[in-house]
Amino acid sequence: MLNPYKTCLLIDDSYIDNFISRRILESSNFAEQIIVCQSPAEAIDLLREGSVKPDVIFLDIRMPLMTGFEFLQEYDALPMDKDGIKIFMLSSSLDPTDLKESLGNKYITQFIHKPLTLKSLEEICP
Template sequence: MLNPYKTCLLIDDNYIDNFVTRRILESSNFAEQIIVKQSPAEAISSLSDGSIKPDVIFLDIRMPLMNGFEFLQEYDLLSIDKENIKIFMLSSSLDPTDMKESLGNKYITQFIHKPLTTKALQEICQ
């Protein structure tokens, strides 16, 4: 896989998960640039001011202060071009309600169970 995407944004509050996911993304040459935000609110701010223009977002569900679904509500209000941004819900949640809500959201491309794998990345790029 040779950088199919320019910029990948990873939004997850868990440092260890971010470390592991980033290493997998880097070793797979998934994107030219990988940006990690531990705060969904900070990610919204960076998207809003244009300092981050991702092609792909990996979004966790369970986060304090603002969860993944609340992020999506804020994301919906942003005045940015969302047409070319793919969002993958990346979560360890086994709650069928989370999966159903994810797949019912117009911005979610796919629900992926943690940990992210190179196989999952290959499927994304096909």
């Protein structure tokens, strides 16, 4: 894989999960730039101010203060061009309700179970 994407935004409250996911993304040359946010609110702020225009977002579901689904509601309200942005729900959740809600959301491209792997990246690359 050689930088199929320009910018990747990783949103997860877990430092360890972010560390592992970032290493996988870097070692596979998934994107030219990888931006990590440990809170959905931080990611919303970056998107709102226009300092980040990701091609791909990896989003956890279960996070304190704001869940992945609450992030998606805030994201929906942002006055920005969302065309071409792929959002992958990256979660360890086994709750069928989470999977169903993810697949029913217009912004979610696919649900990926943690941990992120080279195989899962190969499956989503163009």
